[in-house]
Amino acid sequence: MIIHIKACTDRTYLYNNRSISHVLAVISSATCNWNDFYTLRPEPLTLQVITFDNCGIYCAQAGIYIDPWKPVAKAIITHAHSDHARAGMDAYLAHEHAVPVMKFRLGADINVQGLQYNEVIMINGVRITLHPSGHIWGSAQVRLEYKGEVWVVSGDYKLQQDGISTPFEPVKCHSFITESTFGLPVYQFPDVDEVHADINTWWQKNKAEDKNSVLFAYALGKAQRVIQHLDTTIGQIYTHGAIDNINKIYESTVGALPGTRRIDQSVNRKEIKGAMIIAPPSAMDTPWLRTLQPYRSGICSGWMQLRGTRRRRGTDRGFILSDHADWPQLNTAVQETGAQNVYVTHGYKSIYSRWLQTNYGLNATEVETLYTGEALDENLDKPGDESVQ
Amino acid sequence: MKAFSDLFTNIDETTSTNEKIDALVAYFAKADPQDAIWCVALLSGRRPKRTVKTSELWEWSGELSGLPVWLQAESYHIVGDLAETISLILPKNTSTNDFTLHEIIDRLAELANTDEPQRKEYITNMWLQMDQQELLVFNKLITGGFRVGVSDKIITKALAKHYHIDENIVAHRLTGSWEARNNTLTILLSSKDSATDISKPYPFYLAYPLELAPAELGAVDEWFIERKYDGIRGQVIVRDNTLFAWSRGEDLLTEKFVEFKDLVQSLPNGTVIDGEMLPMKDGAYLPFHVMQTRIGRKNVTKKALQEAPFVMVCYDLLEHNGSDIRHLSLAERRKMLEDLLNAAKNIQPDLPLHISPLINCTTWDDVTAERLRSREYNCEGLMLKRKSSEYKTGRRSGDWWKWKVDPLSIDGVLIYAQRGHGRRADLYTDYTFGVWDGDTLVPFCKAYSGLTDKEMAEADAWIKKHTLEKFGPVRTVTPELVFEIGFEGINPSPRHKSGVALRFPRILRWRKDKATTEANTKEELLTLLKIYTTGTGT
Numbered sequence: 001m002i003i004h005i006k007a008c009t010d011r012t013y014l015y016n017n018r019s020i021s022h023v024l025a026v027i028s029s030a031t032c033n034w035n036d037f038y039t040l041r042p043e044p045l046t047l048q049v050i051t052f053d054n055c056g057i058y059c060a061q062a063g064i065y066i067d068p069w070k071p072v073a074k075a076i077i078t079h080a081h082s083d084h085a086r087a088g089m090d091a092y093l094a095h096e097h098a099v100p101v102m103k104f105r106l107g108a109d110i111n112v113q114g115l116q117y118n119e120v121i122m123i124n125g126v127r128i129t130l131h132p133s134g135h136i137w138g139s140a141q142v143r144l145e146y147k148g149e150v151w152v153v154s155g156d157y158k159l160q161q162d163g164i165s166t167p168f169e170p171v172k173c174h175s176f177i178t179e180s181t182f183g184l185p186v187y188q189f190p191d192v193d194e195v196h197a198d199i200n201t202w203w204q205k206n207k208a209e210d211k212n213s214v215l216f217a218y219a220l221g222k223a224q225r226v227i228q229h230l231d232t233t234i235g236q237i238y239t240h241g242a243i244d245n246i247n248k249i250y251e252s253t254v255g256a257l258p259g260t261r262r263i264d265q266s267v268n269r270k271e272i273k274g275a276m277i278i279a280p281p282s283a284m285d286t287p288w289l290r291t292l293q294p295y296r297s298g299i300c301s302g303w304m305q306l307r308g309t310r311r312r313r314g315t316d317r318g319f320i321l322s323d324h325a326d327w328p329q330l331n332t333a334v335q336e337t338g339a340q341n342v343y344v345t346h347g348y349k350s351i352y353s354r355w356l357q358t359n360y361g362l363n364a365t366e367v368e369t370l371y372t373g374e375a376l377d378e379n380l381d382k383p384g385d386e387s388v389q
Numbered sequence: 390m391k392a393f394s395d396l397f398t399n400i401d402e403t404t405s406t407n408e409k410i411d412a413l414v415a416y417f418a419k420a421d422p423q424d425a426i427w428c429v430a431l432l433s434g435r436r437p438k439r440t441v442k443t444s445e446l447w448e449w450s451g452e453l454s455g456l457p458v459w460l461q462a463e464s465y466h467i468v469g470d471l472a473e474t475i476s477l478i479l480p481k482n483t484s485t486n487d488f489t490l491h492e493i494i495d496r497l498a499e500l501a502n503t504d505e506p507q508r509k510e511y512i513t514n515m516w517l518q519m520d521q522q523e524l525l526v527f528n529k530l531i532t533g534g535f536r537v538g539v540s541d542k543i544i545t546k547a548l549a550k551h552y553h554i555d556e557n558i559v560a561h562r563l564t565g566s567w568e569a570r571n572n573t574l575t576i577l578l579s580s581k582d583s584a585t586d587i588s589k590p591y592p593f594y595l596a597y598p599l600e601l602a603p604a605e606l607g608a609v610d611e612w613f614i615e616r617k618y619d620g621i622r623g624q625v626i627v628r629d630n631t632l633f634a635w636s637r638g639e640d641l642l643t644e645k646f647v648e649f650k651d652l653v654q655s656l657p658n659g660t661v662i663d664g665e666m667l668p669m670k671d672g673a674y675l676p677f678h679v680m681q682t683r684i685g686r687k688n689v690t691k692k693a694l695q696e697a698p699f700v701m702v703c704y705d706l707l708e709h710n711g712s713d714i715r716h717l718s719l720a721e722r723r724k725m726l727e728d729l730l731n732a733a734k735n736i737q738p739d740l741p742l743h744i745s746p747l748i749n750c751t752t753w754d755d756v757t758a759e760r761l762r763s764r765e766y767n768c769e770g771l772m773l774k775r776k777s778s779e780y781k782t783g784r785r786s787g788d789w790w791k792w793k794v795d796p797l798s799i800d801g802v803l804i805y806a807q808r809g810h811g812r813r814a815d816l817y818t819d820y821t822f823g824v825w826d827g828d829t830l831v832p833f834c835k836a837y838s839g840l841t842d843k844e845m846a847e848a849d850a851w852i853k854k855h856t857l858e859k860f861g862p863v864r865t866v867t868p869e870l871v872f873e874i875g876f877e878g879i880n881p882s883p884r885h886k887s888g889v890a891l892r893f894p895r896i897l898r899w900r901k902d903k904a905t906t907e908a909n910t911k912e913e914l915l916t917l918l919k920i921y922t923t924g925t926g927t
Contacts (some may be wrong), residue, residue, distance in 0.1 A: 183458055186477035248392045307401065307473055307525075308815060311538075312842065317402055351463050358457065 002115050036326075042230060047149040048128070050175065051207045052343075052367050057153055057177065061125040061146050063095075066153045069370040076128070078155025080105065080220060081137035083372045093121075095130050097138030101220060117166065133157035134168030135262040136221030137254050141172050151175045153338060156373070158322065159329040164223040166252075168333070176339035180347030181373035182302050189302060189326040195319055196229040196357060202298065203234050206290050207274035210340055212295035214286060216276045216315065219246045221323050224257060226300055230276060232258045239263065240279040240288075284315075285371055302326065324374050335360070346371040392420055392426060393490045394526040400537050408541060415549035422573040429548070430569035431539055431546040436533035441508055443471060444739040446531065448815065449513050450475045458681040466862040472528030477526060479516055488517040495570070497530060502845050507632035541592075542783050547719060552578055559590040560782045562862040565639060590635040591707045591715065592782040595771065596789035603753045603773070603792070613719065614748040614756055616768040617791055618678050618702050619878070620667025621684070625649060625701055625742070626708075627656040634666070642666075647689055648699045648741045655737035659711025663780075664704050664745065673768045677892055680838050680878040704745040705732065705770075707780055715780035716733065718825055722780070733788065763794045764921065769877060770794045770810040795918060796875035798897055800908045804830050806852045807863045817852040818845050818897075822874055824887065826911040830868055832878070833887035833914060839896030848899070871898050871903040887911055 051058050054067030056075075064074040066176050067341040071088030078084050080094070080101040087106045094102060096114030103110060113180070115121065117140065121128050125147075130140035135156040150173040157179070159168050182189075197343060199215070206213045218221045225244045230237055237260040238249060251257060261267065263277070269291050283289055297315040303324025309320035334342055334356065344366045345352040349366040352385040356364035399412040405788055408647045417425050430436075433672070451461055456478055463884050470473040488496075494516075500508050512531070518529055545563065549556040552574070562578050565588055565782030606612065622637040632653050634643045642651075646666065656662075667681060669673040675697060683697045706726035707715050714722060728742055734740045748771070750756045760771045770793035780789035801822030809818035840848065849868070875897040883891035888911075 184464055184467060184470055185454065185460060186474060188477065188481065305477070306815060308810070310467055311401075312816070316404065338530055348463075348467075351460070355460060 011374050048146060049144055049146045049149050050153065050177070050343075051149045052369075054371070056274070059126060059146075059151075061129065062144070064123060064125040064128075064332070065089075066142050067155065067371070076130075077102065077226045078133065078142060078153065079135055079353045081156070081218075082223055083370065086154060094097050095138045095140045097253050098140075099138075100253050101138065101246065104245070104249060106374050111321060117169075131169045131171050134159060136159070137146055137165050137224065139165060139221075141169075141171060143173065149174055151177070152339070153177045154179065154333070156181070156371075157333065158325045159332060160189070160321070160325075162192065163228050164225045165221070165323075170333065170336035173337050173339050175341040176334060176337045177343040177345060177367070178330065179324065179371070179373060180330065180344050180349045181351040182305075182326045183330055183344070183348040183352030184321065185327045186327060187302060187305050187326040189305065189322060191322050192321070193319050199226070199229070199298070199300075199319055200231040200234065203230070203297075205274050205298045207235055210274060210294070212272060212275050212277055214279055214289065214292060214295045214297045215301045215319075216279055216281045216297065218323075219243050219280045222300055222321070223247070224250050225278075225323075226258050226321070227260060227278060230258060232378075235358070236261060236273050236275045237265070238274075240283055242280045242282075243278050249388060282295075307372035322374060327329070334362070341365075345369045346373045390486065390488050390493055390523060390526070391489055392416065392425060392848060396428065397483070397526050397535075397537060398522050400539060404538075410547045410550065411545050412543065413539075414551045416631055417427060417547065417551040417574070421438055421491070422488050422575065423571070425527070426569045426574045426577065427490050429495055429563070429574060431530075431535045431755050432537070432539045432544055433563065434535075435569065436535075437494055437498055437530070438501065439530050439533055440533070441512060443506065443532070446471070446475055446528070448827050449509055450479055450905070452514075453480060453513060453516065454478045454858070456907075462861075466808055471810060472532045473530050476521055478901045481521065482517055482519060484518070485521055486515070486522040486523075491570075493527065493695040495532060532920070545783075546644075548578065554578060557592075561589070563590040565635070566641060585917060586639065587631060588626065588652055589632045589633075590624040590626060590633070590639070590712075590734055591639050591663075591780075592623065593624075593663070593720055594781045594789060595784040596774075597784060597786045599790040599792040603756055605647065606753075606790070607659050607771065609753055609756065611748055613723070613772075613774045613776055614750050614759065615704060615745045615749065615772045615774070616763065616766055617666055617770045617772045617793065618665040618674065618745075619767060619769050620665040620680060620702070623664065623701070624707070625652065625656075625660075625662045625664070625703075626833045626861065627653055627660045628658055629682060630658060637683050642684075643885065645684060645689065646699050647694065649701070650734075651737055652742070655733040655740060656729070659708055659709035660706075662703050662705070662726065662742065663707055664701045664742075666701045667697055667865075668742075669700045670698065676767055676880060677878060680693075680888065694741065698741075698742045700743055702745045705741050709845075718777045718779070719774055720776040721888050730790060731735075749752075758851035760794060796877055796893075797879065798873050798875045799824065799833075799914060799917070799922070800867045800871055800900060800903060801833060801874050802830055802908045803848075803852075803866060803872060804832060804849075804868055805863050805865055814844060816849045818849070820872075823910050824911050824914055826887075831887045831911055833885065833889065833911070834874060834891045835895040836874055836894045836896050837873075839875075840899065844899055868905055871900040871908050873898045873900050879914075879921050881918060887914060889914055 003295050049059060051060060055065055055070040055072050057066040065072045066076045068085040069086055073090045074090050075089040077092055079096060080098045085102050092110060092112040092196060094112060096116055099112050099114040100368060102112055107174050113339040115130050117132055127145040129143045131143055133139045133141045133155055135158055141155060144151045152171050152173040153276055154177060155167055161167050194220055203213045217226050217227060220284060221244045226236060238259045239262050241262060246256055277292060298317035298319055299313055299315045300319045300321040302320060302324055304320045306319030340363055341355050342362050344364055345367050348370055351362035353366045356362045396412055396416040402411050430628040447461055451458060460478050464478060465471060465474045485808060500511060515527060516524065545556050545560045548559045559578060563804050567577060624635045626633040627767040630653055632643060633641060634649055634650060635643050635644045668680050679697050681735055683693055685694060706722045730742055730744055748759050750759060763770050770791060773790040773792060801824055804823040805821035807819040809816055821832050821835050823832050852864060852866050855867045857867060858865045866926060876891035876894040878892035880890050
C-alpha cells in the first residue's frame with residue numbers, strides 16, 4: 001500500500017485529529033493496522049476558519065472560541081447546558097433566550113451579549129450569525145464566514161419539532177461540525193406525538209391505580225417540552241425545585257407553560273395523589289422522591305431506545321424522547337448542509353465518521369471534545385462515548 | 390402474535406412481580422390455547438429448534454436496511470442482542486399481520502427443510518408486516534432465548550391463579566420435558582398424576598444462602614448438617630422399570646450416567662431420589678473440572694469411566710413406592726431413604742448411590758468449625774436443613790440454608806474490557822484481569838459480576854477514557870485499576886496463559902486503595918493451585 005502525501009504543513013493533514021508526523025510515526029511502527037487508515041486523507045485545501053485545540057473549538061481570525069471547556073477571553077455559547085456553557089470566560093455571546101439561564105447558572109455578573117437568530121456581527125472580517133438548532137429553547141448553530149468560506153458549528157441539535165424550541169434550520173456550508181450522540185442506525189426514534197400520547201396514557205393509568213407518575217427529565221429543555229405536551233385534564237402537575245427554577249426563566253423569557261406547582265414546604269405531600277411530577281435525573285433514589293410514594297417512575301431519553309439501557313435504569317418506564325438527532329436526522333442534517341468536510345464530535349464519532357466517508361464520500365474527521373451529549377445521569381458520561389485515548 | 394408481543398412488552402416494562410403475574414393471567418385469559426402453551430414453553434426456556442442461521446439474518450436485514458456489514462457489526466456490539474439489533478435497523482412498518490404465535494412457530498420449524506431462497510422469502514416477508522415490537526419478538530423466536538425477567542416461579546403463580554390449581558401441582562406439571570406443539574395448558578396441567586409421564590421429576594427445593602448468625606436458627610439438634618457437594622444437583626427416578634436421571638437444569642442426563650443403569654434392578658419402582666451427582670475415586674470426591682470433562686464428552690469411553698466414575702450422594706427421598714412423600718418431615722424421609730439404600734446395597738453391592746453423611750455437631754461452634762474444613766472434602770460449604778421440614782418447591786427461606794465457605798481471592802489488574810449483553814448492553818462490564826508474571830500482566834480470568842450499578846457506570850466511563858486499543862468489541866485499557874477477584878476453586882488449565890482456570894470468578898471489590906504493583910503474581914496463583922488441588926489425583 002502506498003500513501004501519497006503531498007508537501008504540506010504538519011497541520012493540514014489530520015488523522016483522528018492527530019498531526020501527520022504522529023500518523024507517520026504510527027505507520028512506521030510495527031503495530032500499525034492498515035485498516036485503521038481509512039480515514040487518512042488530505043484535508044482539502046480550504047481555509048481553516050475553525051481549528052480544534054485543548055480549550056475548545058477555535059476561530060483564530062475572530063479570536064473567539066465556541067463552547068470552550070477552559071477559560072478563554074471570548075466565547076460563543078451554542079446553548080446553556082453545562083457541558084457547553086462553562087464558567088470562567090471573560091465575555092460570552094449567545095442567543096438571547098439562553099442569556100437568562102446562563103446568568104442563573106454561571107452568575108448574574110457574567111459579561112454576556114444576547115443575539116437574535118440571523119443577527120449579524122462582524123469580528124475582524126469574520127461574519128458570525130446564529131441559527132436555530134432545535135435542541136432546546138435558545139440553542140443555536142454558529143455560522144462563521146470568512147473570505148467566502150463558510151463553517152457551521154452545530155452544537156447539539158435535533159430536527160424533530162418539540163413545540164418549545166425554534167425548529168432546526170439547515171444552513172449551507174463548506175464545513176460542518178456535528179455531534180454524533182445517536183450516530184448509530186439502531187437509533188431511529190418513534191414519532192413524537194405517539195410518545196407524548198404514551199406519556200399521557202401512562203399517567204392516566206397510574207392515576208386510575210391511585211399512583212403518582214414521576215417523570216425524570218433534564219431541567220433545561222426536556223422538562224419544558226414534556227410539560228408542554230401533558231394533558232392537564234388528567235390531573236395536577238408538580239415540579240421539583242430545580243425544574244421550577246428553569247420553568248420560571250422560560251416563562252419570563254419565551255412564553256407560558258401549562259400550570260405546574262412547585263413541591264416545597266407549603267405543599268402537603270398527602271395532597272399529591274395521581275399527580276404528574278417532573279423531576280431531574282439527579283432526584284432518583286433520594287429521600288425527596290420517597291415522600292411521593294406510591295408512584296411509578298419513567299424516564300425520557302433517546303437511550304431508552306435500547307432494551308438494555310431501559311432495564312438498567314430501574315425506572316418502570318422508558319420513553320424514547322430526545323433533544324438530540326437520531327440516525328436519520330443526523331444524515332438529513334449533514335446532507336442538507338451540502339458540506340464536503342464534516343467534523344464529528346461527541347458520540348459514536350468513529351463509527352459515524354466512517355459512515356459519512358464510505359456512504360456519502362465526505363471528508364469526515366473525528367474530533368475529540370469534552371461535550372457529553374445526552375447523559376442519563378448528570379454525574380456520568382453518556383454510555384455511547386467512543387473516545388480513544 | 391400481536392397478543393404475545395404485547396405481553397412481552399408489558400412484562401418488559403415493569404419490574405414488579407405482581408404486575409408480571411397479572412400480565413400473564415390477562416394473557417392466558419384471552420390467548421389462543423395453543424399460543425398460551427407456547428408462551429409458557431418459551432418463557433420457561435423451552436425453545437424450538439433453530440432453523441435460520443445468524444449469517445442469513447445479517448445478510449437479509451442488511452439488504453433491506455441498506456447498511457454495510459461493518460455497521461451492522463458495530464451496532465450489534467453496542468446493542469448486545471442480535472434479535473434486538475435487527476429489529477432496530479430494519480425499515481419501519483406498521484403491523485399488518487394476524488398470524489397466531491403457534492402458526493409462526495410452526496412455519497419457522499418447517500423452514501428446516503427448505504433452501505435459502507425460501508427461508509429468505511418467508512422471513513423478509515414477515516419482517517415487512519410487523520411493527521418494531523413484533524419484530525423483536527419474532528426475531529427472538531428465530532434466535533431463541535426469551536430472557537424477559539420471568540422466573541419459573543412467576544409462571545407457576547400466574548398459571549395457578551388463572552386455572553385455580555395449587556402452585557405446587559402446577560410446578561410439578563411444568564417440570565421435565567413436555568411438548569408444546571399440538572398441546573394445550575389445560576391438557577398439560579390436568580394430567581391426573583405423574584403416571585402420564587413416568588419420567589417427570591419433582592420441582593427442586595432450593596436453599597437460600599445463610600445470611601444470619603447460625604445461632605439464630607434455634608437449637609442445633611433441630612437441624613441436619615450435611616456437606617454441600619460440588620457436583621450436579623439431580624433426581625434419579627425409577628418408574629415402570631425405567632431409569633431417568635435429571636439435572637436441576639431439567640436436562641435428561643440418563644445416557645451420560647452409565648454407572649446408574651443397574652439401579653433399575655436395585656431400586657423399587659416408584660422411587661425418586663434427590664441428590665448430587667459427582668465423580669468419586671478411591672473414596673474421595675473429585676473436583677468439579679473432572680466432572681465437567683466427563684459430562685462434556687459425547688461418548689463415555691472406558692477410560693473416562695475408570696478415571697471419573699459417577700456416584701450420587703443422596704440426601705432426600707421424594708417418592709417412595711409410587712407415592713409422593715414430600716409432605717413428610719425430612720427426618721422421616723431420610724429414614725426411608727436410608728432403609729431404601731441399605732436394601733438396594735444388598736441387591737447391588739457396588740451401588741453408586743451413597744447416603745449424604747450427617748455431620749455430628751452438638752453446638753453451633755462445631756458447625757462453624759466444620760464449615761471451615763469444607764475444602765478438605767472438595768465441598769463448597771455446609772447445608773443446614775430443619776429436621777421437620779417438608780420438601781417445598783423452588784427457592785424458599787426458613788428451613789433449608791446453604792452456608793458456603795468464603796471464596797478464595799486474589800487481586801488482579803483490569804487489562805481488557807468488553808461490552809456486556811442484555812441489561813448491560815453498551816456498558817463495558819465484561820472484564821479480563823491479569824496477574825504479574827515478571828513485569829508483564831498475564832490474563833488469568835474473566836469476571837462479569839460483582840460491581841454495583843453505580844460502580845459499573847463509573848468503571849465504564851473510566852474505560853472509555855483509558856482505552857489503549859480497540860480490537861472489535863474488546864478494548865485494552867491502561868493497567869491502572871485493581872480488583873479483588875473471588876472464586877470457589879482453582880484448577881490447572883493448559884488452555885489459559887496463566888495455566889489455571891478459576892471456578893465462579895467474580896469481583897469481590899474494587900480495590901481503589903491498591904496500586905497495580907500490589908496486585909498478585911502468577912507465582913502466587915500457582916501456589917494456590919498447588920494447595921487446593923493436592924490429594925485429588927489430578
